[in-house]
Amino acid sequence: MYIILVYDIKLDKEGQKVLRKTFNICKRYLSHIQNSVFEGELSKSQLMSLKWEIGEIIREDKDSVILFESRSDRWLDKEMLGIKEDKTSNFL
Amino acid sequence: MYIILVYDIKLDKEGQKVLRKTFNICKRYLSHIQNSVFEGELSKSQLMSLKWEIGEIIREDKDSVILFESRSDRWLDKEMLGIKEDKTSNFL
Numbered sequence: 001m002y003i004i005l006v007y008d009i010k011l012d013k014e015g016q017k018v019l020r021k022t023f024n025i026c027k028r029y030l031s032h033i034q035n036s037v038f039e040g041e042l043s044k045s046q047l048m049s050l051k052w053e054i055g056e057i058i059r060e061d062k063d064s065v066i067l068f069e070s071r072s073d074r075w076l077d078k079e080m081l082g083i084k085e086d087k088t089s090n091f092l
Numbered sequence: 093m094y095i096i097l098v099y100d101i102k103l104d105k106e107g108q109k110v111l112r113k114t115f116n117i118c119k120r121y122l123s124h125i126q127n128s129v130f131e132g133e134l135s136k137s138q139l140m141s142l143k144w145e146i147g148e149i150i151r152e153d154k155d156s157v158i159l160f161e162s163r164s165d166r167w168l169d170k171e172m173l174g175i176k177e178d179k180t181s182n183f184l
Contacts, residue, residue, distance in 0.1 A: 008127040008128075
């Protein structure tokens with residue numbers, strides 16, 4: 001499955017730690033393409049463990065993670081305006 | 093076509109103005125679902141004019157906008173962890 005993941009972490013007192021952990025988890029599964037955006041191909045079991053790990057970190061009432069799941073990237077076209085691909089990718 | 097749009101605007105001196113304009117343009121075409129994430133169904137001509145308007149605002153060397161285009165939302169599943177749908181949607 002092709003996955004696009006976007007997160008919005010509330011930067012309150014513990015927010016920085018949650019953000020760093022969330023970023024590091026996502027980097028282990030997906031490619032970092034923009035500030036809080038990741039994409040990549042995952043098996044169902046990888047997707048399940050990614051969701052489980054994220055669920056252990058984020059705060060239900062403060063943080064938001066959205067996953068778009070497509071059966072294949074064949075049905076998804078990607079277009080980038082402005083800066084292409086996030087060269088830095090060492091966001092933190 | 094089903095569109096997912098994500099932007100990352102560099103918040104330097106004119107960044108706030110670019111961010112506000114980008115947000116307002118996106119809101120006219122798509123639904124705001126998270127901090128810098130929009131989604132919705134657009135015709136090809138609507139998509140072209142959205143891209144044109146955004147191209148007029150963002151700075152090629154500083155800002156990044158990614159558009160994922162899927163022929164239909166039937167091939168896309170969306171899952172939200174943490175805070176559901178951005179109720180506020182008056183981000184600015």
